[in-house]
Amino acid sequence: MNLILQALHDIPSTQIEHIAQLSGATRIEQIAPHAWRLRDTRPELVEAAKPHDDIADYCFEHRIDYGFVPQGKHLSGFGLVVMDMDSTLISIECIDEIADMQGLKPQVAAITEEAMRGEIDFAESLRRRVALLEGLDEGALQRVYDERLQLNPGAEIMLAELKKHGIRTLLVSGGFVFFTERLKARLGLDYAHANTLEIVDGKLTGKVLGGILDAQAKADWLMKMRDELGLNPEQVIAMGDGANDLKMMAQAGVSIAYHAKPVVRAQASYALNFVGLDGLVNLLDHS
Numbered sequence: 588m589n590l591i592l593q594a595l596h597d598i599p600s601t602q603i604e605h606i607a608q609l610s611g612a613t614r615i616e617q618i619a620p621h622a623w624r625l626r627d628t629r630p631e632l633v634e635a636a637k638p639h640d641d642i643a644d645y646c647f648e649h650r651i652d653y654g655f656v657p658q659g660k661h662l663s664g665f666g667l668v669v670m671d672m673d674s675t676l677i678s679i680e681c682i683d684e685i686a687d688m689q690g691l692k693p694q695v696a697a698i699t700e701e702a703m704r705g706e707i708d709f710a711e712s713l714r715r716r717v718a719l720l721e722g723l724d725e726g727a728l729q730r731v732y733d734e735r736l737q738l739n740p741g742a743e744i745m746l747a748e749l750k751k752h753g754i755r756t757l758l759v760s761g762g763f764v765f766f767t768e769r770l771k772a773r774l775g776l777d778y779a780h781a782n783t784l785e786i787v788d789g790k791l792t793g794k795v796l797g798g799i800l801d802a803q804a805k806a807d808w809l810m811k812m813r814d815e816l817g818l819n820p821e822q823v824i825a826m827g828d829g830a831n832d833l834k835m836m837a838q839a840g841v842s843i844a845y846h847a848k849p850v851v852r853a854q855a856s857y858a859l860n861f862v863g864l865d866g867l868v869n870l871l872d873h874s
Contacts, residue, residue: 589656592646593622593862593869602649609642621862622869647860654857654870662752662871666818669809669835671827672760672767672781674703675845676864677736681762682716684735688727691719705830705850709761710799717784721793725786728765736766739845741863746774748868755816759808761800761831780808805835813838824867827851843867 590610592598603623607615612625646653673680686695695716702712749756758767760781771779783796798804813823821840825832828847833854836842844855845864852858859866 588626588658590625590642591618591622591654591656591870592625592651593619593653593866594649594651595621595861595863596650597621598623598649598651602645602651606642606645606651606653609639609645619869650861652859652862652866656870660871662748662754662868664822665752665754665824665841665871666816666822667755667757667809667813667824668749669757669759669805669812669823669825669839671805671829671832671835672758672770673762674739674828675826675832676739676742676758676770677766678739679731679735679737681731681736681766682713682720684731685720685723685727686716688730689720689723695719702831703829703848705833705848709801709831713761713782713795713799713801717791717795718793720784720791723791725789725791727791728763728784732766732769739864741865743774744863744865745867746776748865748872750775755812757808757812759800759805759835761802761805778808778812780804802831802834805832806838809835809838824871826864826867841871843870 590612592606603615607625610625612627614626616624618624642653670676680699683692683696683699686692698712698716701707702709755777758771758776758779760767762781764781764783767779767781780800782800785792785794785796809825820838823839824841825836825839826843826845827836828845828851830850833851836855842855844851844858846860857870
């Protein structure tokens with residue numbers, strides 16, 4: 588079993604040694620500029636369902652991401668990575684930025700937050716938010732893509748590593764096809780699915796066409812692609828940040844909470860709270 592430590596900065600040797608003492612590790616190796624692997628941890632700690640609370644608390648306090656990774660669990664053993672879009676692959680919530688074009692960002696963002704915390708049903712929250720966009724010129728979508736949409740740090744490094752290992756990528760979002768299709772083409776993703784905004788005479792109608800792609804639909808797409816690719820659950824990684832991603836993440840052998848809400852961090856295999864998306868590579872490419 589390996590204990591992987593990583594941060595956005597150099598981790599002082601005193602902190603690494605303290606974590607090694609907590610974990611029982613006897614060997615420390617640097618595996619990347621800001622990442623370390625600790626080996627030979629005590630079985631009673633590494634085999635626990637959740638790693639030792641002392642390690643979790645210490646790492647969070649010092650802005651260090653950590654993960655106990657079984658020996659030999661390597662990226663090359665996976666065949667599919669499924670990603671949420673908003674606040675996971677990209678740094679914004681697209682619907683909040685679209686709403687800003689209407690001067691309604693605070694109202695829409697408040698509903699977004701409720702949904703991400705799991706306080707209201709996602710489908711209901713999406714209908715309420717999209718309804719507020721009625722009458723907005725469709726050109727606002729392109730403006731959001733051009734002016735505000737940015738990849739989260741480390742996204743391109745992560746995707747390059749996944750391609751190198753022949754791992755397929757699925758972007759599945761409760762957001763909108765307008766953005767997922769552009770990201771799919773730009774980044775060379777294999778599959779993408781999302782909701783479609785109704786547009787009539789160049790204006791948003793405030794409605795979504797067809798069924799809403801919600802938490803269950805995300806999980807269904809993961810299972811569909813997993814089965815089509817002939818993979819078992821242990822060969823699938825799912826990444827997300829909000830409550831709407833939990834059903835999808837539960838269907839994957841490895842789930843990654845990326846800068847996520849507490850409810851998501853609590854249920855994920857690993858949490859990347861501080862580092863970028865390339866933290867996935869440090870976790871699973873050095874075991």
